Amino acid sequence: MLRKLLLVLALAAAAGVSGADAPPFLVIVHHANPIQSITRAELSAIYLERLRSWPDGNEIHVYDQSSKSRVRAQFSQRIHGKSVAYVIRYWQRLIFSGRGVPPRELDSSEKVIEAVRNNPHAIGYIERDRIAPGDVKVIPVMP
Amino acid sequence: MNIARRILVATIGVVVSASLHAQRVSLHGYVNQAYAVSDEHPIFGIPTDGTTDYRDLALQFRYDQDRKNTFVLQLRHQRLGTSAATPDDVELDWAFYQRNVSDRFALKLGRIPLPLGIFNEADGAAMTSPFFRPPHELYDRQYTSKTLEGILLSSSLGDAAGWSFDVDGYFGQWALDRWNRDLELDARNAIGAQVWANSPLPGVRAGAGAYRCDVESPAGVPNDYLMLHASVEADLDRWRFASEYLRGNLDTYGRYRAWYVQAGLQVTEQVSVHARGAVARIETPINGHSLDAPLSEDLAISLNYAIHPALLLKLEGHTNDGLLREDVPRNLYDSPSRTRYLIASVVASF
Numbered sequence: 001m002l003r004k005l006l007l008v009l010a011l012a013a014a015a016g017v018s019g020a021d022a023p024p025f026l027v028i029v030h031h032a033n034p035i036q037s038i039t040r041a042e043l044s045a046i047y048l049e050r051l052r053s054w055p056d057g058n059e060i061h062v063y064d065q066s067s068k069s070r071v072r073a074q075f076s077q078r079i080h081g082k083s084v085a086y087v088i089r090y091w092q093r094l095i096f097s098g099r100g101v102p103p104r105e106l107d108s109s110e111k112v113i114e115a116v117r118n119n120p121h122a123i124g125y126i127e128r129d130r131i132a133p134g135d136v137k138v139i140p141v142m143p
Numbered sequence: 144m145n146i147a148r149r150i151l152v153a154t155i156g157v158v159v160s161a162s163l164h165a166q167r168v169s170l171h172g173y174v175n176q177a178y179a180v181s182d183e184h185p186i187f188g189i190p191t192d193g194t195t196d197y198r199d200l201a202l203q204f205r206y207d208q209d210r211k212n213t214f215v216l217q218l219r220h221q222r223l224g225t226s227a228a229t230p231d232d233v234e235l236d237w238a239f240y241q242r243n244v245s246d247r248f249a250l251k252l253g254r255i256p257l258p259l260g261i262f263n264e265a266d267g268a269a270m271t272s273p274f275f276r277p278p279h280e281l282y283d284r285q286y287t288s289k290t291l292e293g294i295l296l297s298s299s300l301g302d303a304a305g306w307s308f309d310v311d312g313y314f315g316q317w318a319l320d321r322w323n324r325d326l327e328l329d330a331r332n333a334i335g336a337q338v339w340a341n342s343p344l345p346g347v348r349a350g351a352g353a354y355r356c357d358v359e360s361p362a363g364v365p366n367d368y369l370m371l372h373a374s375v376e377a378d379l380d381r382w383r384f385a386s387e388y389l390r391g392n393l394d395t396y397g398r399y400r401a402w403y404v405q406a407g408l409q410v411t412e413q414v415s416v417h418a419r420g421a422v423a424r425i426e427t428p429i430n431g432h433s434l435d436a437p438l439s440e441d442l443a444i445s446l447n448y449a450i451h452p453a454l455l456l457k458l459e460g461h462t463n464d465g466l467l468r469e470d471v472p473r474n475l476y477d478s479p480s481r482t483r484y485l486i487a488s489v490v491a492s493f
Contacts, residue, residue: 045303052246086380088452096268
């Protein structure tokens with residue numbers, strides 16, 4: 001129990017946030033990804049497909065959560081500053097302009113963890129209370 | 144048509160073979176089904192006794208072979224009531240190959256959505272417009288086209304946090320509708336560009352563009368069309384605003400101008416209300432003088448109800464003053480007449 005509590009505190013510290021400002025989600029990448037942090041603007045650009053490559057040139061593989069999930073709504077508000085409905089409108093316009101398709105949606109944090117664990121170029125986000133196993137890396141989101 | 148069918152068959156072949164790599168294939172589509180009725184005159188294919196033969200469907204196949212190569216095909220079926228402008232069967236809407244030269248630079252080749260303003264590429268697809276269709280006045284297919292047969296170069300400039308710019312340049316041809324709707328005119332040697340400036344405030348952007356093309360005429364001498372357009376859009380989540388202006392120099396046919404303003408408010412998570420005013424005028428030389436005819440002035444309100452993020456009900460009412468009535472041949476000397484029409488539609492997408 002104590003170990004679990006310490007792990008939660010360590011993850012909160014890694015996310016660079018504490019107390020009331022802590023977002024209710026954690027951003028995760030593959031353990032081998034050298035990235036140490038990400039800005040909110042970069043994260044938004046990645047999830048809106050305006051930023052497609054990691055600094056080393058590899059393609060970013062983006063995993064999103066279900067549009068009906070609470071964590072997706074929280075992520076949209078915190079990172080894009082917009083509702084999920086806005087993001088869906090954004091993607092519909094891109095889809096039906098032939099300009100792009102949205103990130104793949106997975107219907108649970110466990111599936112996002114699994115996908116990121118198996119893909120060195122992946123990024124995802126999970127609910128804060130789902131403790132990420134050691135082979136994915138939690139990265140802090142900077143303002 | 145034969146060429147289009149061959150492209151269709153070839154692209155279906157590519158998509159079917161690509162299905163072996165299902166994770167790289169994405170399938171999207173929408174169904175937009177409406178009931179529409181007008182009062183005094185039929186307009187936009189809407190008869191005075193109402194019709195449910197009013198719909199727009201599309202199915203899109205996309206195959207991302209790898210990071211650099213993408214094939215996209217979209218099939219579309221459109222019925223607009225009594226309008227002769229829409230065919231009965233399924234049409235090849237797009238079929239193009241995209242080469243991503245880098246993250247910021249792409250090339251498209253084939254039958255491609257034409258980048259023109261806010262709504263041209265997506266048209267009335269799915270949830271992209273709070274009305275059944277974007278303003279006809281600006282996207283009138285007698286002056287503009289939804290697609291381009293040719294080549295399109297796209298580039299994105301700027302950074303993630305500040306201003307960014309999306310630039311498109313294109314060359315090719317397309318078909319235009321004629322007034323009497325029984326014949327198409329071809330626009331050839333079209334060359335154009337569009338620039339969008341995306342502000343650091345998400346959802347707020349402004350754009351402008353221009354194209355010129357040679358439009359064949361019944362007399363055989365092509366007319367040189369020069370079209371200029373400008374747009375501003377702010378999707379602030381709760382508030383939505385869009386306005387565009389189009390001005391066309393149609394050579395011997397005169398000058399075409401269209402503009403609109405559209406605003407909307409998200410009242411609750413599911414309900415939004417929208418209003419739109421759109422104007423189109425044509426100035427044409429007749430018998431040695433210039434006639435400025437009011438083609439259309441359309442005022443509309445729309446109530447949207449989102450049952451689900453991918454399922455939307457729209458109820459809209461329009462009052463149109465102009466010359467677009469379809470029960471009499473169009474005559475620019477006529478006085479404008481008033482027609483009210485209503486469209487109730489349901490749109491689902493995936």
